[in-house]
Amino acid sequence: MIAVKNIRKSYGRLTVLNDISFDVSGGGIYAVLGPNGSGKTTFLKILLGMVIPDGGKVLFQGQDISRSHGYRTQIGYLPQIARFPDNLSVSEIIHMIADIRNQPSKPEPLIALFGLDKFMDKKLGNLSGGTRQKVNIVLTFMFDTPVIVLDEPTAGLDPVSLIKLKELINTAKSSGKIVLITSHIMSLVEELSDEIIFLLEGDIYFKGALSELKIKTGSNDLEHSIAAILEP
Amino acid sequence: MIKILKYSFSDLMRSRWSFIYLGFYLILGFVLLFLNNDLSKGIITLMNVIVVLTPMIGTIFGVMYFYNSREFTELLLAQPVKRSVIFLGQYLGISLSLSLSLIIGLGLPFLAYGIFRSGEIANFIMLLISGTCLTFIFVALSINIALFNSNKIKGFGYAILMWLFFAVIYDALILLSMIVFEDYPLDNYALVASFLNPIDLSRILILLKLDISALLGYTGALFQRFFGTSSGLLYSLLMLTCWVAIPVMLLLNRSRSKDF
Numbered sequence: 001m002i003a004v005k006n007i008r009k010s011y012g013r014l015t016v017l018n019d020i021s022f023d024v025s026g027g028g029i030y031a032v033l034g035p036n037g038s039g040k041t042t043f044l045k046i047l048l049g050m051v052i053p054d055g056g057k058v059l060f061q062g063q064d065i066s067r068s069h070g071y072r073t074q075i076g077y078l079p080q081i082a083r084f085p086d087n088l089s090v091s092e093i094i095h096m097i098a099d100i101r102n103q104p105s106k107p108e109p110l111i112a113l114f115g116l117d118k119f120m121d122k123k124l125g126n127l128s129g130g131t132r133q134k135v136n137i138v139l140t141f142m143f144d145t146p147v148i149v150l151d152e153p154t155a156g157l158d159p160v161s162l163i164k165l166k167e168l169i170n171t172a173k174s175s176g177k178i179v180l181i182t183s184h185i186m187s188l189v190e191e192l193s194d195e196i197i198f199l200l201e202g203d204i205y206f207k208g209a210l211s212e213l214k215i216k217t218g219s220n221d222l223e224h225s226i227a228a229i230l231e232p
Numbered sequence: 233m234i235k236i237l238k239y240s241f242s243d244l245m246r247s248r249w250s251f252i253y254l255g256f257y258l259i260l261g262f263v264l265l266f267l268n269n270d271l272s273k274g275i276i277t278l279m280n281v282i283v284v285l286t287p288m289i290g291t292i293f294g295v296m297y298f299y300n301s302r303e304f305t306e307l308l309l310a311q312p313v314k315r316s317v318i319f320l321g322q323y324l325g326i327s328l329s330l331s332l333s334l335i336i337g338l339g340l341p342f343l344a345y346g347i348f349r350s351g352e353i354a355n356f357i358m359l360l361i362s363g364t365c366l367t368f369i370f371v372a373l374s375i376n377i378a379l380f381n382s383n384k385i386k387g388f389g390y391a392i393l394m395w396l397f398f399a400v401i402y403d404a405l406i407l408l409s410m411i412v413f414e415d416y417p418l419d420n421y422a423l424v425a426s427f428l429n430p431i432d433l434s435r436i437l438i439l440l441k442l443d444i445s446a447l448l449g450y451t452g453a454l455f456q457r458f459f460g461t462s463s464g465l466l467y468s469l470l471m472l473t474c475w476v477a478i479p480v481m482l483l484l485n486r487s488r489s490k491d492f
Contacts, residue, residue: 050309051491072312079310083303087246100235100311 001049001178002147009042012149016042017049018202019056029169031189034199035230040182041080043199044088044149047180048077060134073103080182081150082136086125090116090135097139107142113164115136141168146174150181156187166192184198184222198229205229212227233317233324236308243304244297250329253289265345274444275359278338279438282363283431284399287370290330290415291395294374297326301385306492319375319487323480327371331364338363348363358441362434365472369430370395379486384492400428419454426455427468430475437468463475 002024009017009130015170016039024030032040045051047058049065049072057064060071111117114134117200119127124135126181134157138220140148150169154162169192172179189196198206206213206229217225244250259275260281264274301322308318322462338360374391381387406425410418440459458464 048310049315050306052489069312069314071354074311075310077310079306084307085301087243087244096239097250097307097311100239100313183235 001061003059003062004043004047004056005059007043007046007053007055007058007099008055009039009046015202017053017199020202020204021056022204022207024113024178024180027173028194029173029179029181029192030181030184030195030197031193032182032197033189033226034197038199039202040199041151044077044144044151044180044182047149048072048075052174065222073101074146076140076148078136078148078150078153079141080084081130082129082157083154084124084132084135086123088124088125089121090127091120093135095137098142101143103143105142106144107138109117109140110168113168114161119120128156130161133157134161137165137168141172145177147178147180150179152182152184154183154185162188186221186226190222198226199232200229233321236313236318236321237306237328238327240301240322241329243301244325244329248299249293249417250286250333252483254333254337255331257334261301261338261341271283271342271345271347271350272355275352275355275438278444279359279435281364282334283357283435283438285364286330286334286366287399288395289429290327290370291365291374291391293326294371295378295387295391297322298375299387308491315487316484319328319483320480323372323375324377329449330367330371334363334367335360354439355441359438359448361469362437362472365476366430366434369472370474370476372397372483376479376483376486379483379490398429398431423454423458427471430472433468433471437465 004020004022006019007020008015015092016037020043034040042051044052047065049069051108052066057066059065060074065071088096094105094107094111098107111120114137116131116134116138119131119135124132129133132155137153140150148169153165153169157165166188169179171182173192173194180191181189189212193210195205195208196210197204198213206216213222213225214220217228219225219228260278264277265271268274269275307320309315342356347353373394377391377394378387381390396458406422413421426436436455436459438442440456459468
């Protein structure tokens with residue numbers, strides 16, 4: 001479904017991604033991991049066409065995504081930092097995105113799930129970081145997209161909402177969707193992910209199941225495996 | 233694109249600044265007309281205000297809106313919308329809302345004064361056309377500056393410098409060069425030089441339309457010969473259109489390769 005071929009990207013002299021290639025085909029939860037500044041967000045943004053790679057290409061359902069935009073109807077994206085136009089209200093932004101995407105959307109169950117009803121008329125600029133993140137989640141999950149890209153979805157969420165988010169992700173997985181997720185919360189990754197793509201210094205250091213990574217590093221949990229890779 | 237345009241436009245209409253800008257023109261229009269009681273004098277005064285003010289407001293609004301709506305732009309970029317549509321929609325949103333403030337703000341006082349019953353209607357329309365063109369030109373130029381500079385302070389600085397260059401420095405340089413080369417025939421040079429600056433071009437267009445080119449002396453006669461004819465007018469409007477089209481193309485081109 002998603003094929004990444006020889007992607008390169010540098011910002012000035014800093015090479016962020018250096019010849020990255022991999023395939024994601026079946027449904028499941030794929031965790032993109034790596035230390036800070038390893039190019040996780042850059043990679044996800046390349047997939048969405050927000051960052052233009054210096055070389056290589058991304059194929060989405062066999063189609064090159066450069067110069068194309070229609071494929072984004074198939075992707076739900078949750079950006080790392082929930083930033084919205086400050087002077088819009090919650091209900092306005094939900095309507096606006098549904099209107100711009102021109103796709104059927106079901107925001108109501110999600111609004112109820114995260115208890116956003118009482119915030120619907122509030123301006124986005126006046127919301128707390130966690131509430132804004134909930135709006136962010138509603139905007140991502142309200143469309144029925146086969147691919148969901150989550151960049152640090154847990155930022156600012158309280159434990160109750162975190163559990164609800166996990167349920168959402170698991171429901172998406174069981175309906176055969178591809179979920180790409182980045183997170184620094186290792187317990188979350190361990191709990192959810194089927195496959196791990198570990199980026200290190202611009203390369204894919206490891207790609208495979210969680211159990212393989214543990215065997216490779218000889219540790220018994222993910223946190224220590226990662227630490228073993230970063231500080232051998 | 234209509235959707236992006238609609239949302240940018242309604243976003244700007246919510247902000248107080250559009251109304252302050254509108255209010256300014258309303259007050260200016262009413263005060264000028266009802267204190268002056270002379271339509272053509274009113275138009276000349278307005279011209280002097282418009283050729284300097286619309287580029288300035290266009291420049292400031294252009295950079296300000298672009299930097300402030302970065303979140304909105306990023307949100308849109310992740311949606312299934314073409315990049316060129318996003319940027320063109322936002323550009324038209326700003327330019328149209330500023331132009332509307334100008335047209336409504338000056339239109340109402342002149343309507344109230346009875347512009348349709350006078351012979352000045354053509355001049356007044358010319359004034360509005362050049363004001364609108366200048367708005368579209370300088371919004372496009374300033375968005376370009378913002379696209380090329382991710383640092384807000386730098387972008388703002390360059391934008392103001394750009395306005396200052398076209399509004400003041402350019403004329404000073406032309407004047408200086410004319411003094412230096414005063415022994416040579418400079419009529420065609422002056423004509424071409426004023427053609428290359430949209431502010432000068434608009435000013436001369438209106439001056440000639442008002443038939444006060446005698447103030448410009450011998451060069452004025454030359455200008456009159458060129459701009460006074462319908463082909464001169466056509467060329468000038470064509471030049472103003474180029475001044476809109478080239479920055480817009482540059483903007484779309486730059487937006488295609490920019491990372492967000």
